[in-house]
Amino acid sequence: MSDRRPAADRPRRAALDVLTAVRADQAYANLVLPQVLRKHGLAGRDAALATELASGAIRMRGLYDPVIDACLTRPRLQEQVRDVLRLGVHQLLSMRVPDHAAISTSVDLVKASVGRGPSGLVNAVLRKVSTRSYDDWVDEVAPDAKRDRHGHLAVARSHPRWVVDALAEALAAEGASDELDALLTADNAPPRVTLAARPGLADVTELEAVGGTRTTRSPYGVVLERGDPGSIPAVAEGRAGVQDEGSQLVALAMADADLDGRDEQWLDLCAGPGGKAALLAAIAAQRGAHLVANERQPHRAELVSSAMRAVPDGTVHVLAGDGTRPPWVPGTFDRVLVDAPCSGLGALRRRPESRWRRAPGDVDVLVGLQQVLLDVAIDSVRPGGVVVYATCSPVVAETTAVVAAVLGRRGDADEVARFQLWPHRDGTDAMFAATLRRRPLG
Template sequence: MADRRPRVDPARLAAHDVLRAVRVDDAYANLVLPQVLRQHGLRERDAAFATELASGTLRMQGLYDEVIDACLTRPRLEAKVRDVLRLGVHQLLSMRVPDHAAISTSVDLTRARVGQGPAGLVNAVLRKVTEGDIEEWRRRVSPDRADDLLGHLAVRHSHPRWVVEALAQALDRPAELETLLMADNDAPGVTLVARPGLSTTEELVAAGGTASGRSPYAVSLSGGDPAAIPAVAEGRAGVQDEGSQLVALAVADAPLAGRDERWLDLCAGPGGKAALLASLAAGRNATVVAHERQPHRAALVANALRAVPPQAYRVVTGDGTRPSWVPGTFDRVLVDAPCSGLGALRRRPESRWRRSPGDLDELVPLQRALLDAGAESLRPGGVMVYATCSPVLAETVEVLDAVLAGRGDLEELDRMMLWPHRDGTDAMFAATLRRRS
């Protein structure tokens, strides 16, 4: 008997599988996507299509949900049907996919992944979506700009309102808020790091990259699979946002008097900054302790460090708020604290929908405790960088000010705030401190 199940192209199946993993398994899209692409055997154009379809849908799902709800006659909708509709809306409003192809493939996807029942609903909703382009739909579903600016921007640029409010408070130039939100929705480029002593920017440029700007080790990659580059496959280079590189360099380059042999990365997972620090330390006869609380993340750190000379680092698992070493052990310390991650919305599109203001109630005390533990680990005269991949004031300036107010032995040397719309990096905060003698 012939197989009458609808045939859906693997790229759309892969994108749907990513959305399902994010929703059901609480997965991170950027981590699950490579696995899904391999499972479906996707390469080059098909892989790029699936990546844009999944990541773009996740970024814009707030706006798309408003559009979908405006097209429904009944408010209730199964989550797995909404996944298919979101994918269809992204193809109709934000990708160069013909209307008939976006609708028919979405109906087939519904039959293949959900069942025959909702296929008619998906067809009807998506046909209504074709009545306007994305700008028309933004005008229809967004609050009036004059009456509610933040609400208008939240819907128009698909951010939760509380995130827009937090970014508005953190941004030193309020007129740039909409530009920042737009930058959050741009697909990020791939940036490589040539780990010093192991690789060079020249090697990565020869593999198809372009030397980048502020980090001397950064190379941007316009396309292709980074893992296919030998230096990346061997761990001599890695994929690392330039902002992340600059944070590690702030630790390594801070002026320091006296001994410079013992470095600490207190929250080292998943290992990008630790690998850059350790490769720099190897050239200075220093050693990095890469400390991570969670064993599975410590394994990621060890993998990131696999090409670094073993005498230049040690991976340690433990509670960073209660260090096992003697106070004053280290000359340089990085406290890259767990945070909301709202500075990395370009590459972690689902994060904006997972976080809530209540998360800060748990994160901020942890950040303060880790910064205090980092200060205790630092020798008098040593230098420390407190960093977050978040611009939110509660996690950055307010944490720093609270710890500085409670300790008389720390002084601030420098402060850096990077923004995607200005610097082309994740939004990253870094403050360099010295422990007074």
Template structure:
């Protein structure tokens, strides 16, 4: 008697052949794993993984959206998944949880049809983890697919009127302490909090900088860019690989958020008394601001010294600034709190201090899950020490720019206010130096605070100080 098709001797069926894992989803999954297990940064590991999978065009864009979107909305998805599993999420294998979050993102925040989101995630788990967890993944995602995002939020988020911070934390996928810190930073405009949190979850457009004397905005526009609102050197790309732009590939232009460009421009345009020949970037890594400053310095007959404490990052600064070498005094690996130069050596000093990064959550989505309030206990003293060092490095009549990519008050007003009480320090009105930037009053008079929801930039803070 003939055996049924697909049956083995003894009546056992052959297992169904495994379907190939979809490359964009596999790439996104690998990014999630690298961020979770290796401490990688999303914006750095993504291009590497995309190249590894040889993705281009729509596939590369899809992988980018899946990875970045999943990490941004992880808090929301974890709340939903917790309602769909029979155990604490901490008991779910980490590799499976990565896939569940990826599937939840497709179901709740994209136009991927539910059957495709579920089946491809099951295939992913089967191929990356094993057959055993595939059935569990299928069951959980089917439960997730029973409601849309709004319906899930009504079920899993605290009531907004009873616990506004708790609701915002789940609905906008920010830890509660971050929600509170951002609300405090908004001050009397705390009603904008929902807009700010939503902007943190929006994918940023790629912004290029045309380094003066090396590339022009017109050249970047001709390569597919669009003019921006604030920086005279900025162009936004509608899509595509920025590395394919000739000026970027040659180092004459670079990828740089418009807010970061404004920090460098603010220092370069602030008034100084007397000589204007020696500039310093005290915390130069990875080199974007240093490259723009060096290009500006070259046009004005000045030179920039770029200093970075970590030698490997100093090497990266040297590579980034190579095309602007005409305005570069050099790159040194030095601790900014223990200067390797004489006091009063520079006319202009930038201290772009290490910070929590909570103003750059659009581009560094993992920062919200890695940072804790305790980090400020280490960061704020370092920021104060670096600002003191920057002021000592500037000559009398010289100017210092203190910048952070965080709006948290402890890292902005909390660092600058004590310095303004010193008799040898006066303030330069940043709004007067950058008059084209509107609606950007900082937490202290004369300071500048950018916001993603108002300006489309990272939430950069700027204070301009002068040695008197």
């Protein structure tokens, strides 16, 4: 008998490669996916299928794993077999793939990637899964919604329980507790690809011409309805970039805040990987201002420099430095953006693995850093200048609580504006931004 393993179809094999890299190598799905697609020569519909399979299986494992476990006669599984089952369950419960196709392709996939041994188990488990709908399985494996609403939603919408609790607190702070299920559901929807036309370098009409639709809030945003953004000349040349509309609005909050006096020196304190900095640099160039884009990690500072390749010379200085120990003189800048390192719980749509990698203790550590960085930002701006504090997280501890703590002990700055965006309301990442003004002297 031949030991040769049968071939699996390329999109499913590519999706399994992504799951393996995320699990075994702690890779980020959005970064490893393009490499895997190139490796398997996938484009168009095949690339879209591989993307949906991988992202969906990673995102929804909080539901799929209990479903798989409910169908097992023995509790332990090889990790790669579980990955194959996650892909199969995603097809059965969340995609329009016929049951027979989802099961047979999963059996072929485990034969090709692991061997013939687990093929019978994969077949049996997926056949059991196929006997019930998504909602029926939720009723089977999730806690009772009336007795434990957050526990039910944690399984039904595949979020860690502590994340559900933190997002519920953030919504409750706005009097919107009834929107929790809508938010968690939106976190599981694939995000739209949104582009930013960097002013003076590209115009939104150029991006509309390749199949884009203008965003409703940012004057520079265009939603790409189809195609590869990297193939668009403006993106390839750095005149435009892939950037969520929420991130664009954060940059605009800094650039457009009312300011008295000079408006010449701008600072992006935590600039990596460079999307907001590139938009700010383009705006600064039009206004005759200069931007310092600071990033602590050298490899991320290189990404910032790459993002600036189309910006006029002399507009930007990219600095690889520790934002908590800045080399510049206090009061140097007129405008400062501190897009602080955060839990990233506002961007769960586009980072499917992040919800499983974060822990409650991470927030406690980050809050201390966020407060230090906001202090530095206020010190760095002149009296009368403005600071925008932003996070890609709606968590109260990282947003309003940080601003309140810093302002409460300083006495030399005031909050003048604030916004919180939400995926389920605004179609953006859950970006938070607070605009502060340093009090004039005297």
